[in-house]
Amino acid sequence: MKKISLLAGVVLLSGCSINVIDPANVTTEQLYDLSDPEGDGVINARDNCIDTPLGAAIDNSGCSEDVIEKMRVTLLVNFDNDSSIVDPKYFPEIQKLAILLKDYKSVNVSIEGHTSKVGSAEYNKQLSLKRAEAVKSILVNRYSVNQDRVKAIGYGFEKLLSEGDSDYANAQNRRIVAEIAGGKEVIDMKWNIYSVDKRDQ
Incomplete structure (x- = not known):
């Protein structure tokens, strides 16, 4: 019994000598x-x-x-048949391009006009150039983009978006494409599942 008491006392004393760090x-x-x-x-x-x-x-x-040296952007600008008049509802789309050009001073843009297959090749070539020049005019005169940075080109129906002859196909082909060149200073933005939705905001 004395041995047990002595052992318990040693354990208690040794426990008191341990330094606990908080x-x-x-x-x-x-x-x-x-x-x-x-x-x-x-x-x-x-x-x-x-x-x-x-x-x-x-x-x-x-x-x-x-960003890559060149990128092509299809502007949401379409035309009525045999017309080069830009409907004002497309001005916001053209304004987005103007804002990009103002933000990035080193980039230039080629505005490409396109037509459907209705009519002769020569006539459509002239019509597509008028369409491209109409968009260029809006960029320069309405949104104050330097005209030296904008080039208008007419392709007629050389680069069809849709090969069909339906009214829908013809409407799709009467379009504007912008090719942006240069832009070493443009930052490559990452895409996510919401990127497409932001286009409509």
């Missing part, structure tokens, strides 16, 4: 900046480009890529 009172120095104020998914500790635009496509170092 982790709440110990400060740990953070060596790396783990924040991501840009929200691009790359922490500042390994982000080599800390001011990339929101939504830009980036590499593992947090840097954005330059």
Whole structure:
């Protein structure tokens, strides 16, 4: 019985000699900046480009890529049969292109006019050029884009969007395409499942 009491006493004494450290009172120095104020998914500790635009496509170092030298954009501008008059309802679509040109001073644009297969090739070539020049005029005169940055080209029905002869196919072919060239300064934006929806906003 004495041995048990003695052993218990030793255990109690040894327990009192253990130093317990309260982790709440110990400060740990953070060596790396783990924040991501840009929200691009790359922490500042390994982000080599800390001011990339929101939504830009980036590499593992947090840097954005330059856009391809040329890109083609089909403007939502269509024409009535045998007409080169731009309906005012298409002005907002043309304005989007004007805003891009104003934001990125190094890019130029070629406005391509296209027609359906109705009529002669020569007549449609002239008509398509008139359509391209009509859109160019709106860019220059309404939205103050420098005319030296806009080129108008008429292709007639050389580059059909739809090969059919229906009214729908003909309407699809009476269109405008913009080819944007240059633009080393344009940031390549990443796509997500909502990107297409943003077009209508």
